[in-house]
Amino acid sequence: MSEQSKDKSNAIEKQFMRDRAEEIARSQQRTQFERKLADRDKLLQELHVHQIELELQNEELRQAQARLEYTHQQYLDLYNEAPIGYASLDDKGIIIRANQMLANMLGVEKFTLTGRAIVEYMLPSDQSIFRSRF
Secondary structure, rough: OOOOHHHHHHHHHHHHHHHHHHHHHHHHEEEEEEEEHHHHHHHHHHHHHHHHHHHHHHHEEEEHHHHHHHHHHHHHHHHHHOOOOOOEEEEOOEEEOOOOOHHHHHHHOOOOOOOOOOHHHHHHHHHHHHHOOO
């Protein structure tokens, strides 16, 4: 084989190897790109599912909130419209809420009860009993 033939053969072989290497590189790039697309699609799907889960949870919370508001309103109606006097007290015996019937029983306006000590409306003989237990 002549020197010129060897050089030509080496050049062809180098070009073949170069072409093959470029083909492999393109294939690897396509594979990486396809993997990235698959990862992106998977993440988007997970995000979509999570969004739906959050929307469902939000709807459940809204329904629970509506039920709580309804129940709270029922409680307030029972408390305020009761045929007996009610007062809610703090830990010091101060009235924090009272119904209209209690105000009527005591002969005062309802708004004047809030913030006052319940013992102010008791007989002196009952005040000491209340204080000993409260």
